[in-house]
Amino acid sequence: MSDFEIYPGERVFADTKKYTLQGNKVKFPVRCRCVITDQRFVYFDMGKMTPFHFQFGFLLRLLIKGKAVSFPLHTIKLSRGKYAKNKRTVSVKDDDGREILLDNFDKTIQWFQGVLQQNGMSLNQTGEEEWRITG
Numbered sequence: 001m002s003d004f005e006i007y008p009g010e011r012v013f014a015d016t017k018k019y020t021l022q023g024n025k026v027k028f029p030v031r032c033r034c035v036i037t038d039q040r041f042v043y044f045d046m047g048k049m050t051p052f053h054f055q056f057g058f059l060l061r062l063l064i065k066g067k068a069v070s071f072p073l074h075t076i077k078l079s080r081g082k083y084a085k086n087k088r089t090v091s092v093k094d095d096d097g098r099e100i101l102l103d104n105f106d107k108t109i110q111w112f113q114g115v116l117q118q119n120g121m122s123l124n125q126t127g128e129e130e131w132r133i134t135g
Contacts, residue, residue, distance in 0.1 A: 004035070004042060004068035011038045014115040019103035021083050022046055029103065032066055036115050041071045041092060043100050071098065073121075073133050078112060080105060080129040 006012065018034040020043060021027040035042040044066030071094045081091030081101045090108040093099040102108045109131070113123045121135030 004044070006037070007039065011119075013037060013119045014111075018043075018108070018111075021086075021089060021101040021103065027083055027101070034102070036073075036112070038073070038119065038121075040073055041076060042068050043092075045069050045100075069098070069100070071100075076133060077126075078109065078123065078131045078133075079127070 013036045015033070015035045017031050019029050019031050020034075022030045022032070022045060030046055032044045032046065033042075034044075045068075046066045071092060075095040077091075077093050079091050079093070080087060081089035081099075083089060083101055088105045089101040089103055090105050090112075091099055091101055109123070112131075116122055116133060116135065121133060123131040124134050126132050
């Protein structure tokens with residue numbers, strides 16, 4: 001079900017697995033593929049399979065890859081996210097209001113910054129715990 005394709009001329013900066021919090025009302029931790037390119041940030045949404053992915057993780061990971069959701073790099077804002085009492089998440093939100101929560105705030109911000117710096121881009125702090133991508 002993975003419908004992710006690289007655009008012509010697009011360069012992939014990083015392609016890795018990260019823990020995200022996915023689901024509608026109740027969010028579940030899901031380890032999914034996250035890709036940063038020179039044009040966008042992409043994660044794979046498990047949709048209705050999220051609760052089952054949490055329970056039967058290994059088996060479903062082999063069968064279901066999720067739907068690719070893209071955020072244009074120049075429109076996203078990274079900030080400290082919150083879900084229930086968990087304040088250790090990173091909120092990746094675009095100008096349209098779409099949002100994904102990535103786990104482990106400190107490591108995820110360092111990962112974003114490292115990947116972007118290696119490729120001539122940077123994270124600029126716009127608030128106390130808020131960043132935008134430039135470059």
